[in-house]
Amino acid sequence: MRVIVVGAGVLGASAAYHLTAGGAEVTILDPMLEGRATAAGAGIVCPWRSAVSDADWYRLASGGARDYPALAAQLAEDGEAELGYRRVGALIVAGEDGGLPEAEARTRARMEAAPEAGTLHRLSPDEARRLFPPLRPDEPALHLSGAARVDGRLLAAALLRAAIRRGAELHRDAVTGLVGTVSRVxxxxxxxxxxxxxxxxxxxxxxxxxxxxxxxxxxxxxxxxGQILHLLLPGMQTRDWPVLLPMSSHYLLAFDDSRVVVGATREAGSGFDHRLTAGGVLQVLQQALGIAPGLASATLHEMRIGMRPMSPDLKPLLGPVAGVDGLVIGNGLGASGLTIGPYAGRLLAQRLLKGEAEISLAPYDPLRR
Amino acid sequence: MRVIVVGAGVLGASAAYHLTAGGAEVTILDPMLEGRATAAGAGIVCPWRSAVSDADWYRLASGGARDYPALAAQLAEDGEAELGYRRVGALIVAGEDGGLPEAEARTRARMEAAPEAGTLHRLSPDEARRLFPPLRPDEPALHLSGAARVDGRLLAAALLRAAIRRGAELHRDAVTGLVGTVSRVxxxxxxxxxxxxxxxxxxxxxxxxxxxxxxxxxxxxxxxxGQILHLLLPGMQTRDWPVLLPMSSHYLLAFDDSRVVVGATREAGSGFDHRLTAGGVLQVLQQALGIAPGLASATLHEMRIGMRPMSPDLKPLLGPVAGVDGLVIGNGLGASGLTIGPYAGRLLAQRLLKGEAEISLAPYDPLRR
Amino acid sequence: MRVIVVGAGVLGASAAYHLTAGGAEVTILDPMLEGRATAAGAGIVCPWRSAVSDADWYRLASGGARDYPALAAQLAEDGEAELGYRRVGALIVAGEDGGLPEAEARTRARMEAAPEAGTLHRLSPDEARRLFPPLRPDEPALHLSGAARVDGRLLAAALLRAAIRRGAELHRDAVTGLVGTVSRVxxxxxxxxxxxxxxxxxxxxxxxxxxxxxxxxxxxxxxxxGQILHLLLPGMQTRDWPVLLPMSSHYLLAFDDSRVVVGATREAGSGFDHRLTAGGVLQVLQQALGIAPGLASATLHEMRIGMRPMSPDLKPLLGPVAGVDGLVIGNGLGASGLTIGPYAGRLLAQRLLKGEAEISLAPYDPLRR
Amino acid sequence: MRVIVVGAGVLGASAAYHLTAGGAEVTILDPMLEGRATAAGAGIVCPWRSAVSDADWYRLASGGARDYPALAAQLAEDGEAELGYRRVGALIVAGEDGGLPEAEARTRARMEAAPEAGTLHRLSPDEARRLFPPLRPDEPALHLSGAARVDGRLLAAALLRAAIRRGAELHRDAVTGLVGTVSRVxxxxxxxxxxxxxxxxxxxxxxxxxxxxxxxxxxxxxxxxGQILHLLLPGMQTRDWPVLLPMSSHYLLAFDDSRVVVGATREAGSGFDHRLTAGGVLQVLQQALGIAPGLASATLHEMRIGMRPMSPDLKPLLGPVAGVDGLVIGNGLGASGLTIGPYAGRLLAQRLLKGEAEISLAPYDPLRR
Structure with missing residues (x-):
């Protein structure tokens, strides 16, 4: 079976990888433009405490989190060990908004069916700061041990290389149209x-x-x-710092190289206007230094912008297009792309190779109204 | 009359400016993406020595060169004086290829009808180096006094600001489709x-x-x-250096701030692959330092990439689309965008406002085969 | 007379220029490192409303402001017209702190002896916003017509080029020591x-x-x-916007190319730690968007860092070193370098060439305690 | 024992790490300026084929290469696993210059005493290209299996973090002088x-x-x-590519992330003039694409500059300063810093802690004439 994958972000690269692994002949097209969501995604894998209550969304997000260790192991066998993936746990803090008890209840309710979420403990402010030193001193927290982080750029690059090694072809071309008819692509x-x-x-x-x-x-x-900032703390080993999740859309997470990532704006109506704004950077820094004032002296090292593809109801758009043979869509991962993307890519590869995926894609009909 | 201008490169910005000046209500849409041709164009205004012999191309190129002083004056009245425009003259040198006599004959033949080209003189190697000090010592040259250079980014920005000041609206949105029918946009x-x-x-x-x-x-x-490089020569006033035109597609030109621009690759088949390549940079530096070895110690300051829109026969694509009401195209300026663009924008504004331009656009039918 | 000038920031470049103009044989040494104060200076020339009351400081600052037009004219004769210098006036606003009446009184008192300061008017919030559109809507202001702005990088580069054209030699070397004895350099x-x-x-x-x-x-x-940010407002002609001076150490000023500069931190104890910090950028953006919320959507284009040389009493350190023949110092301009620097360079050139400067340098003894 | 380490490049960071491991109380000072040699070093660990014949140099270089695996293991125990270190082997090719037989003889002679150099084989052009695909097609090669590469930035950062974790203090200050007398620092x-x-x-x-x-x-x-370039080959897993060593001072080596590093100029007399030059980049690209034309389409991703500290006789400057108590110097590693640096840091730590190093430092007297 010959498949063209348009887009080598984390979803497309995962699909290409699983397609080649399943025997398909794969051609990948991507102009590698600036602004893709994958490169600017935060990389937090922690769906269990999310306030999103939609069951269809949660099925994908928790499935994505559950499958990460196996994916990492599989890629390591393909010679790709550098994903920036690590189960560092998460610190859930109230920030300005309160709401820690609800977050705890919500998380506990989900943990029964999700052993991979690990254990949940309440931490004193001192215990929390021991794990994430720049945290403000008065902040109690919940610690969820199974949360992980991943570097979206490294992950997508590794999936792409592994697909190519298994025979996929990559073209750095911008696709400008589909070939075929309205009923057959x-x-x-x-x-x-x-x-x-x-x-x-x-x-x-x-x-x-x-x-x-x-x-x-x-x-x-x-x-x-989304505007997202990368800070450096030279001399500090930040590798094991947990993901820091205040009760808002902002967050902080650390990587191996003394790097802390803080993000991100969620700017609807931005169009494709790919740029940092004074107001966006201000918002991100205010939120981050509000909860972690110890980062004030960190170096502002890098600033990234990504255009998250948002669906109207937050649920991904996944599956074949009814009435159009030969066309399958994967899209709409919104702010959960690095949690859901690799799993969604696998599901779509299954759909293409076997005619159905391991879970029903019906709730994610890409053209639903 | 309400007109939407899609694209704020030098052609679109010029058209928007002339349209507002002529009384139209103008909306400009441009996502201001990286890679536009205008930002990476060299900015040489010297059509008279060109080896391109097509009369239709030359009519536009020489018209563009002729009109620059008036455009600069008009923009200055609109408060826009910073265009990087200056009539510095051109040095035409043989480089590896010989061919100076033909270039001289060709240029002289055109100068009769083009007093704005100034005067043409043969220079000894020493005289040439006095004008462009990094030139290699053994190189005789022709000097054409009327050649000019312009900074494409500054020019497009000035045209755009002047249009906005006269009432145009700017949206940083990527146009994703036309609205209307196949016969009426x-x-x-x-x-x-x-x-x-x-x-x-x-x-x-x-x-x-x-x-x-x-x-x-x-x-x-x-x-x-096109990959193009900007070099700096700290402490040197390069403002009056002539444009340096070897007998190839490469060139060198200088700006006010100790800057020398050297370019450029012409990479067909590149698609939209917006990146510097090892081979492209090597080619540009080899050509530039071959003719001007004195630049070896210059600072490599900036590297730009532009995607020139090429038509199949080198002639621009300008004018209304037959059979589709309400649709006018300006495109295909290739490597002559900064020479032709401002003029082409004016012609298209005339066509829209008055029904016809000051010269016939028939040879530039955008859908010709 | 042979003079070595160590440092080609605005003070050194000005001194070199005036020394060559006065007939000296000048050698300039500067490694052109990142982090010099000149490149990151704001470029506000408006000493009259300053809260600094020291008469010796004010003599230099007002002298510097008074002399700018003549310097610009002199450089233009030397072929250097691009200084980013323009008398755009200043808007003095209270911000959070109140204090407009005192600022008005202080400024008026100084204006009698400084006709170049122009005129001072009270503006309504609407009038103020007409001059500086991103200003918040409720902000009355004072307008001082004689204030100017200048681009420090362009100015220093122009002074340096003009000095070189008049015969000075430039070496990009880091000076590592003085030659001579404790009594004779x-x-x-x-x-x-x-x-x-x-x-x-x-x-x-x-x-x-x-x-x-x-x-x-x-x-x-x-x-x-000092950490300082450059914002862009594409499509807006910002050239004539006045300098915006809230009652704090922060400020905003605009340049010709749709650029607004907002700054700056004043970080004592920073050492030479040349980097942007999360806290510094947050502070600058908070102050800027607090007074000019209309800048929230501006593009964050460039971020600069400079190391201002601070003297212990805010007054510059200018003049010969008592007891050491052949050694003259120019330093300590602090946050006023672009106001005072060109003038201080001229004074030091006079001191070297004629044995004394047009004003007494005694109050600025570089080794005073 | 309290020790101040001035400089946190690979030598200083290694010394600080071994000093803290040996019980010293360590303070590290480094302003982390641009231009340090460590950041721009290539990271080739392959002393055995070097044409440098000096026995004292070779003792340090081969000692450094021999000790790398142990250092990597020790750092991994300290939680630092990301050094970019890998024994990928080396391809030695003749390039324009011939001389492969001599290189083979020289290397074999050294291998007897250096089992860590691995094995040496002659490869056909096809075999060589299989290992390093961009290599030109006609190039026979030698393969030396024990050669390694390392990422200097990652290594120095890891050593520094490990030292800090063991108690060292880091200050980002520029040291401006020594305290003490001519006989006692x-x-x-x-x-x-x-x-x-x-x-x-x-x-x-x-x-x-x-x-x-x-x-x-x-x-x-x-x-x-040294000017050095980083190229990217998106989609290619370059992790296991060998170091490519032509018979000149240029070289190519690959890292995990589809990155190939090509370098480097060796510019004496450059002073601290920290900048890329047109001539330097041309030289590096000409050499690299001459031997590996397959890199022409690689992305030019990053360009670095480093100031290697050169001693007059190529041998490092290591050890105490005779006549000055309390002062030890580590310097002069030249182009071998990443091979020798970690080992030299350990030797100097031994000298400080125990009064003598495991090998005699006499040949490296820092003040020898």
Whole structure:
């Protein structure tokens, strides 16, 4: 089976990897533009405390978290050990908003069916600061041991390389249109070149809708800009610091190289306006230094921007397009792309190779209204 | 009259400026992406010695050069004096290839009808080096006094600001489709937003074709990547250095701030692969230091990439689309964008406002085969 | 007379320029390191409303402001017209702190002797916003018409080029020591090279003290880090916006290219730790967006860091070193470097060429305790 | 024992690590300036084929290579596993110059006493390209299996963090002078602060001489600029590619993340002029693409500059300063810093803690003439 994968973000790269592993002949197209969501994603894998209550969303998010260790092991066998993946646990703190008891109750309720979430403990402010030293001194916290973090850029690059090693082809071309009819897609066009295949998996994030419009399809996904900052704490080994999750959309997480990532704005209506703004950076720094004032002296090292593809109801858009043979869509992962992406890629590969995925994709119909 | 201008490169910005000056109500859409041709263009205004012999191309190129002083004066009245525009003259040198006599003959033949080209003199190697000190010592040259250089980024920004000051509106949105039917365009779509107007001027460079494909229109323009380098010579006043034109597609030109620009690759088949390559940078430096070895110690300060929109026959694609009301195209300026762009924008504004331009646009039919 | 100028920031470059203009044979040494104060200075020329009451400081600051137009004219004759200098006026606003009446009284008192300060008017919030559109809506202001702004990088580069054109020599070497004895300086060492001259003008800012320590001299200057941000407002012509001066050490000013500069931190005890910090950027953005919330959507374009050389009493350190022949110092301009620097350079050139400057340098004795 | 380590490059960081491991109380000072040799070093660990014949140099270089596996294991126990260290082997190719037989003879002669060098085989051009695919097609090679590569930035950061975790203190201050007398050093000065200790280990690379000059000591080390480029090959797993060593001072080596490093210039007389030059980048690209033309389409991703501290006879400058109590120097590692640095740091730590190192430091007397 020949499959074209449009988009080499974490979802597309995972799908390409699982497709090649399953025997498909895969061609990947991606112009590697700035602004993709994967590169600017935070990389927190901790769905269990989320306030999102939708069961369909949770099925994907918890499935993604559960499968990470196996994926990491599989990639290591393919020679890809550098994913920035580590189960560092999470610190859940109240911040300005209160609400720690509800977060605890919500998390505990989910943990019974999710042993991979580990254990949940209440920590005193001192215990919390021992784990995440820049935290403000008066902050009690919950500690959830099974949470992990991952580096989206490294993960997507590793999946892509592993797919290529297993035979996939990569072209750095921007797909400019689909080839075929309104009832049967047979390939893609990239400028004046055409590529043909049995199926096209469209994993182009916020850039997907104009490719579908000529077929009369309206994919309800819009870009949501996220501005995210990388800080350095030279001389500090931050590798084992837990993910820090205040009760808001902001967060902090640390990586191996004395790096702390703080994010992120969620800017609806931003369009594709790929830039840092004074107000966005202010917001991120205010939130981060509010909860972790010890970061004030950290070096502001890098600033990234990503365009998250948002669906209208927060649930991903995954699966074949009814009425159009040969077209499968993976999109709409929103702010959960690094949790859900690798799993979603595997599900779509199963759907393409076997006709069905291990869980039903019906709730994620990409053209649902 | 309401006009939407898609693309704020030098052509689109010029058209917007002349349209507002002529009384139109103008909306400009541009996501200001990296890689536009305008930002990476060299900015040499010297069509008279060009080896391109096509009369239709030359009419636009020489018209563009002739009109620059008036445009600069008009913009200065609008409060925009910083264009990096200066008539510094050009040094034409043989480089490895010989051919100076032909260049001289060709240029002289054109100068009769082009007094703005100034005067042409043969220079000894010493005289040439006095004008452009890093030149190699053994190189005779022709000097053409009327050649000029301009900073494409400054020019486009100034045209855009002047248009806005005269009432144009700017949106940083990526246009994702045209609104209307195959026979009548009524506006554009940008994600989930729509903009309506009496006419749409599509000046989106290499990004235009996918916007036209849904109408069944095949605009024959492809991106040609140019990699271009900016060098600094701290302490040297380079403002009056002439443009240096070897007998190849490479060139060198200097700006006010001790800056020398050397370029550029012409990479067909690059697609939108927006990146510097080891081979591209090597080629540009080899050519530049071959002719001007005195630049070896210059600081490598900045590296830019632009995607020139190339038409199949080198001639621009300018004018209304036959059979589609309300749609005008400006595209295909190739490597002459900064020479032709401002003039082409004015011609298209005339066509929209008055029904015809001061010269016939027939040879530039955007859909010619 | 042969003079070595150590440091090509605005003070050193000005001195070199005036020295060559006065007939001296000048050698300039500067490694052009990151972090110099000149490159990160704001460029506000408005000493009249300053809360600093020291008469000696004010003499230099007002002298510097008064002389700018003549300097700009002189440089233009030398072919250097691009200084980013413009008398755009200043808006003085109270911000959180109140105090506008005192600022008005203080300024009026000084204006009598300073006609170049122009006129002072009270503006309503609406009038103020018309001049500086991102200002918050409720903010009355004073407008002082004679204030100016200048681009420190352009100014220093222009002074340096003009000096070189008049015969000065530039070496990009780091001076590592003085040559001579404790009573007579005869040159400088740069690594293993030596340069000899009749006098050495040491204008090395915060980097100067270790060069003097071997002579037993303790220059009381320390680096004060300033973090400063450049914002862009694409499409807006900001050229004529006034400098915005809240009643604090923060400020906003605009340049020709849709650029607004907001700054700056004043970080004592920073040493030479040349980096952006999370806390510093937060502080600058909080102050700027607090007074000018309309900048929230501006692009965060560039971030600079400078090490201001601070004297212990805010007054510059200018003049010959008692007891050490051949050694003259220019330093300690603190946060007023772009106001005072060009003038101080002229005064030191006069002192070297004629034995005395047009005003007494006694209050600025560089080794005063 | 209290020790101040000046400089946190690979030598200083290694010394600090071994000193803390041996029980010393360590204070590290480093302003973390741009341009340090460690950050721009290539990271090739392969002394056995070197054409340098000096036995004293070889003792350190081969000792450094031999000790790497143990150091990596020790750091892993300290929680530092990310050094970019891997024994990938080396390909030795003749390039333009011939000389492969001599290289083979030289290497074989050394291998008897160096089992860690692994095995040496002749490879056909095809075999060589299988290991390093961008290599030109006609190039026979030698393969030496024990060669390794390491990422200097990661290694120095890991050593520093491990030292800090074991109790060392880090200050980001620039040391501006030594404290004490010409016969006894008791600490260092950093601006207006002083730090006191029983001994000072001066590992400040090319920046060291001015700190010693006030004591009348002339350390014969000068900066040699190296410009080095990082290329990316997206989608390719380059982790196991061997180091590529042509018979010149240029080389290529690959890292885990699809990265190939090509370098480097060796620019004597550069002073501290920290910048990329047109001529330097041209030279590096010409050499790299000459031997490995397959890199022409690689992305030019990053360009670094380092100032190698060169001694006059290529041998390092290591050990106590005769006649000055409390002062130990580590310097002059030249282009071998990442091979020798960690080992030299250990030797100097031994010298400080036990009065003597495991090998005699006599040949490396830092003040030898």
């Amino acid at each position: 047979q390939g893609v066009r990239a400028g004046r070149r055409e590529f043909h295949a049995d199926a096209v998996l469209l994993a182009a994030g916020a850039w997907a809708p104009p490719l579908l419009a000529p077929l009369g399809l309206d994919l309800a996904v819009v870009p949501q800009r | 009524q506006g554009v779509r940008a994600g989930r937003r729509e903009f309506h107007a009496d006419a749409v001027l599509l000046a989106a460079g290499a990004w235009a074709p996918p916007l036209l494909a849904p109408l069944g229109l095949d605009l024959a323009v492809v991106p040609q990547r | 005869q040159g400088v060492r740069a690594g293993r090279r030596e340069f000899h001259a009749d006098a050495v003008l040491l204008a090395a800012g915060a980097w100067a003290p270790p060069l003097l320590a071997p002579l037993g001299l303790d220059l009381a200057v320390v680096p004060q880090r | 008791q600490g260092v000065r950093a601006g207006r602060r002083e730090f006191h200790a029983d001994a000072v280990l001066l590992a400040a690379g090319a920046w060291a001489p001015p700190l010693l000059a006030p004591l009348g000591l002339d350390l014969a080390v000068v900066p040699q600029r």
